[in-house]
Amino acid sequence: MSMIAFFGALESGLIYALMALGVLISFRILDFPDLTADGSFPLGGAVAGIAIVSGFNPWVACLFGMLAGSAAGVITAWLNVKLGILHLLAGILVMTALYSINLRIMGAPNLSLLGEPTVFAPFIEDGNGFWVRVVVAGVVVLIAKLVLDWFFSTEMGLSMRATGSNLRMAQAQGINTSWIIIVGMAISNGLIALSGALFVQTQGGADISIGIGTIVIGLAAVIIGETVITAKKMFWVTLSVVVGAVLYKLFIQIALSSQTLRSIGFGPQDLNLVTALLVVIVLMLPKYRSRLMNAFGVKRKSDRITTD
Amino acid sequence: MFHSTHTFKKLAGLGLITAALFGCSGNETTKADTATATDTKTVAITAIVEHPALDAVRQGAIEELATAGFKEGENLTVNFQSAQGNQATAGQIAKQFAADNPNAIIAIATPSAQAVVAATSEIPVVFSAVTDPVEAKLVSKLEGSGANVTGASDALPLEPQVALIQEILPNVKNVGFVYSPGEVNSVVTLKALKAELAAKGINLVEAPAQKSSDIAMATQSLVGKVDVIYTSTDNNVINAYEALAQVAKEAKIPLISADPNTIERGAAVTLGVNYLDLGRETGKITARILKGEKAGDIPVYLAQSLELGVNAKNAADQGISIPKTVTDRASKVVQ
Numbered sequence: 026m027s028m029i030a031f032f033g034a035l036e037s038g039l040i041y042a043l044m045a046l047g048v049l050i051s052f053r054i055l056d057f058p059d060l061t062a063d064g065s066f067p068l069g070g071a072v073a074g075i076a077i078v079s080g081f082n083p084w085v086a087c088l089f090g091m092l093a094g095s096a097a098g099v100i101t102a103w104l105n106v107k108l109g110i111l112h113l114l115a116g117i118l119v120m121t122a123l124y125s126i127n128l129r130i131m132g133a134p135n136l137s138l139l140g141e142p143t144v145f146a147p148f149i150e151d152g153n154g155f156w157v158r159v160v161v162a163g164v165v166v167l168i169a170k171l172v173l174d175w176f177f178s179t180e181m182g183l184s185m186r187a188t189g190s191n192l193r194m195a196q197a198q199g200i201n202t203s204w205i206i207i208v209g210m211a212i213s214n215g216l217i218a219l220s221g222a223l224f225v226q227t228q229g230g231a232d233i234s235i236g237i238g239t240i241v242i243g244l245a246a247v248i249i250g251e252t253v254i255t256a257k258k259m260f261w262v263t264l265s266v267v268v269g270a271v272l273y274k275l276f277i278q279i280a281l282s283s284q285t286l287r288s289i290g291f292g293p294q295d296l297n298l299v300t301a302l303l304v305v306i307v308l309m310l311p312k313y314r315s316r317l318m319n320a321f322g323v324k325r326k327s328d329r330i331t332t333d
Numbered sequence: 334m335f336h337s338t339h340t341f342k343k344l345a346g347l348g349l350i351t352a353a354l355f356g357c358s359g360n361e362t363t364k365a366d367t368a369t370a371t372d373t374k375t376v377a378i379t380a381i382v383e384h385p386a387l388d389a390v391r392q393g394a395i396e397e398l399a400t401a402g403f404k405e406g407e408n409l410t411v412n413f414q415s416a417q418g419n420q421a422t423a424g425q426i427a428k429q430f431a432a433d434n435p436n437a438i439i440a441i442a443t444p445s446a447q448a449v450v451a452a453t454s455e456i457p458v459v460f461s462a463v464t465d466p467v468e469a470k471l472v473s474k475l476e477g478s479g480a481n482v483t484g485a486s487d488a489l490p491l492e493p494q495v496a497l498i499q500e501i502l503p504n505v506k507n508v509g510f511v512y513s514p515g516e517v518n519s520v521v522t523l524k525a526l527k528a529e530l531a532a533k534g535i536n537l538v539e540a541p542a543q544k545s546s547d548i549a550m551a552t553q554s555l556v557g558k559v560d561v562i563y564t565s566t567d568n569n570v571i572n573a574y575e576a577l578a579q580v581a582k583e584a585k586i587p588l589i590s591a592d593p594n595t596i597e598r599g600a601a602v603t604l605g606v607n608y609l610d611l612g613r614e615t616g617k618i619t620a621r622i623l624k625g626e627k628a629g630d631i632p633v634y635l636a637q638s639l640e641l642g643v644n645a646k647n648a649a650d651q652g653i654s655i656p657k658t659v660t661d662r663a664s665k666v667v668q
Contacts, residue, residue, distance in 0.1 A: 033428030033452075037421060124543065128514055135443055135517035137470035139450055155428070228424050229451025230469070232444045233515040235420040242421070277422060281414060281429050293415040294383060296422065 027282075032155045034278035038271030039162040040223045041242055043169055045250070045270040046263060047216035048243030053262075054177075055189040055209045060116035060240055061101045062217050064123025065094040067236035069218025070225035071130040074138055077226075083144040087222040094218020095211040097123060102210035106203040120236075127233060134233040136225075143226035158227060165223065169216060170263045176212075177259045185209050217243075246270035249307055276303035374403055374623050375410045377430040379449065380441035382418040384568065385594060386608040387441050390461050393612020394439055394619060401620030420444055427452035437622050439615060440484075443469050443517055450482055457628040460484030461615040462608065464518040466633055475633040483622075485615045485634040487606050489522060489565065489591055491529045493639060497604050498589055499533065500659060502561055509559035509586070511540045511551050511577060512567045519567040522591075526563070548573035552580040565591045566605065574598045578647070585652035593640045596667055601648035602655060606636040640664055 044066060051059035069090035076086035097119055104115035128134060148157045176182045187195040188205045195202050217239070225231040250269025254261055280286065280299035291299055376398065380387045391413065395405055403409040412435065416423035427448040430438050437457045440446040446460035450471055458481055460471055466486055472478035475486075498505055508530055512519035527537045538559050542551035548570060555562060562581060564570050570577065571592055578599020581588045590600035593607055614634045622628055642665040648655050660666060 027432040029432030030429045033425055033432065036428075037425055041421070124515070133517060133520055134515045135447075135469065137447060137468070139447060139470040155432075224421070224424075227451065228420065229447035230444075232420055232447075232517075234418070234444065238419060274425065277425055278429065281422075281426060293413050294417075296415065296417050 029155045030278055030282055031275075032159050034274045035271060036155075036158045036162055036227065038274035039159065039166050039267070040220055040227065041246065041274060042166050042220075042267040042270035043223070044217045044220035044239060045243050045246035045266045046166075046169060046173060047213040047220070048240065049247050049263070049266045050173075050209055050213040050216070052244065053189075053247060054186055055206060055213075057102075057105070057112050057189075057206065057210065058116070059098075059101060059210065059213065060113065061097055061119045061123075061210075061214055062116075062240040062243055063236040063238070064120035064127070065097045065214040065217045065236075066221040066224075066239040067127050067231065067233065068097055068123050068130075069094045069221030070231040070235055071127045071136070071221075072218070073222035074136045074225050074231040075130055075132075077138060077141050077143070078136065083142050083146075083226065087144065087219060090222030091215045091219040094221070095215035097218070098210035098212075098214025099207055101214070102207040106206050123236075124233070127236075131231060131233070135230060136232075137230040138225060139229045144223065145226060162223060165219075166267055169219075170267060173263050174259050181205070181208070242270075242273060245273050245304060249273055249304060252308055252311055255311075272307065273300075273304070276300050276307075279303065373408050373410060374437075375412065375433070375435040376403075376437050376439060376619060376623070377433060377435040378411060378413045378439040378441070379416065379423070379426045379430065379445050380413075381416050381420075381423055381445040382442070382568075383415045384571075386566065386571070386592070387462060389608035390441050390612035390615060391439075393609040393614075394461070394616035397613040397616025398620055398623075401617065401624075403620060403623055416445060420448075423448040424452075431456065437619050437628075439619060446471050446484070454481055456481065457622045458482045458484070459615055459619045459622065459628065461611060462487045464488045464521050468521070469517070472633060475635070477630050477632050479629040481628050483618060483628045483631040483633055485611055485618065485636070487518075487566070487608070487611055487636050489606065489636070490639070491522070491525050494526075494563070494589075494591065494604055495529050495533060495535075497602065497641075497659070498535075498561060498563065500656060501589070501602060501653065502587070505535060505560045507536045507538055507559040509538045509540055509552075509555035509562040511542060511548060511555070511562060511564055511570055513543055513569040514541045515543060516567055516569070519565055519570075522565040526565075542569060545569045545573040545576075549576040549580055552577045553584075556580070556584040556586065559586060561587045561589060563589050563591075564595070564600075571595065574600075582647075582650045587648065587651040587653045593642055593665070596642035596644050596647075596665060599647055600642075601644055601651050601653065602659065603642040604639050607638070607640045610638065611636055643667070 051057045072093040073086040073090035076089045077083055101115045101119045104110045105112045145158045145161050184200045185205050188202045246269035247266055249272050250265035254265035256262055277300050280296050378391055405411050414426045423445050431453040438449050440449040440460045441462050443463050446463055449458050461484055463486055466472050472482050530537050540551040540555050542548045574595050588600045590603045591605040593603050593605050596603045618631055641663045643655050643660050643663040644667040
C-alpha cells in the first residue's frame, strides 16, 4: 500500500467515523436499531450538494445537510415513540421515503460537484490534497468526538445513557424518555448526514446510490472498535468507534492493493469477501489474543490480561 | 490506568497483524522496475459494478489496446478494480489509482468516472459508458476538454429509436417506458425520449421501478395503457428482463429494447449501442494517449453505429409481425 493510498483510506475512514459515531448513539447508547442511516447519509450529501451548487459556503452547506439529517432522525423517533411503530420498521419507512425525497432534492439521480468549492479546497495547493483532506476530516471528527464526550457528561447526556440501558428505570427517575429518544436520534442522524455531506465533497458528486450499505459499515465500525478498544468510559468508547471506522476502510484498501492476494488468485470480484475475512480476523483477535501473546513469548503479561 | 494498558496491548497485537498484511502488499515496485527495463505502460481500469455491458466495455478496450500494440502481460500492465456497486469503494479505488500513477485510467460508468476525476487532475482519464459527460461535469465540452479527461459516451441517439417504433407499429399512440428513477442514464433518456415522442404526437407512459424486484409490477401497470414497451439500458430493467418479458408475453405487448443483449431474453426488436464496440473506441482513445497525445485534445466519442436485432418468435408471442424492411436490415435475426 502506497502512502497516498494509505492517506486515502484514512480520509475515507475519518469521514465514515462521523457516521459510525451516529450509529453508536442509536444502536449502543439508545438501544434503538435504526436503519434510517441508508437514507440520511445520502440526504446529507444531497442537501449539501444542492446548497454548494446554489452558491452557499461549503461549511454552511454541511450545516444544512446536518439539519436535514436531524429532521429525518426526529421523524423516525417520532414514528416510534408517538405512533408506536416498531423502531426497525420506523427506520425502514423513513429510509424508503428518503430515497424519493433525495431524488427530489437533487433533481436527478446524480449531482456533479466537480469544480465546485468544497470545505477542503481552500487548504489544498499543488498535490498536498491527499493529506490536507485527512487533516480537515480529522479535525471535524475530533470536534464531533469531544462535543459528544462532553454531551454525555451533561444531565441530558446521562439521561440518554440511562434511557438506553433501562427504559423503565429511566422513566421511574422522571426522565421524559420519548423526548430523550427524539433528541438522541436527531443527533445520531445529524452526524450521519454530516458524514454524507463531507463524503460527496471528496467524491466529485452526490449519487442516489451512495447510501446503500451505510448501516453495514456503521455497525462494522462500531463492533470492530469495541473489539479493539474495550471500554466503558465515553472518551474511549467514542475513540473506539473512530478507530473502528478507520480500520474498516484500511481493510478495504488492503483488499484493493495487496499484490499477494492477487497472486494467490483473489480477483477484483472478491473485494467484499476479502474485506469480510479481514473483519473476521479482527473480531477473532480477543479470543486468540492470549495464544498469540504466547506465540510471541509474552506469556506472563498475557496471563495478567486474561485475569482482568 | 489498568484499562488503557489493556487497550494498548490489544492495539499492539492488531498492529502486528496489520503489519503482516501490509508486508504482503510491499512488492509493488515491480511496475517502476520493468518500466525502466522495457517500455511497459500501465493502464488502470475501474467500473462501478461488474455487469455484462460494462464487462464488454472493458474487454473491448483491452482488445483494442492489443491491436494498437499494447499487449497485456507483454508491454502493458492492466490493473482492474470493481467497486462492487459501492460508491465509497469507488472513491477509495480512485485514490488508489491516483497513488499508483498509471499512464492512463479508464473509468467505466458515471459514478466511477466522477470519483476518478475528483481524485486526479494529472493522470489522463478515459471515461466510458457515460451518457451525459457534460452534465456529469466530467468534461466542459465534448470537442476536447483541455483538461486531463476524455472518453466515450453511450448516449443513445433517440431519433432512430422512435423511427423504428413507428416503422413496426405505424398506428402507435402510447409508448410505455420502464426505468429506475435512481439511474442517471435512464432519467436522461426518459427526458429526451418524452420530447422526441411528443414531437411525433405520441404519448409516453412512465413506469418507474426502484429495484429489479419491482420491474414486473411496473410492467403490469402498463397493461391496457400502451401499444408497445420501450426499454433503455437501465441496469435494474436489464437485470430483470425476463420478468418484464413474461408480463409482455401474457399481455401481448411488443417489447422494443435499446440493449442488443436482450434479443435472446425476451425483446422482439433491439436497436442499441454495442458495448463491445464502445469499449473498442475507448481502447482506441487510450492507445492514442499512451502514444503521447494529450487527453484534453481528444474529442469525446459519441456512440454512432447502432446494432439492429430481431427475434421473430418473441414478436409472434407478443402479437406482432416484424415488417420485412426491418428484418432485412437487422444484423442479428433470431427465428
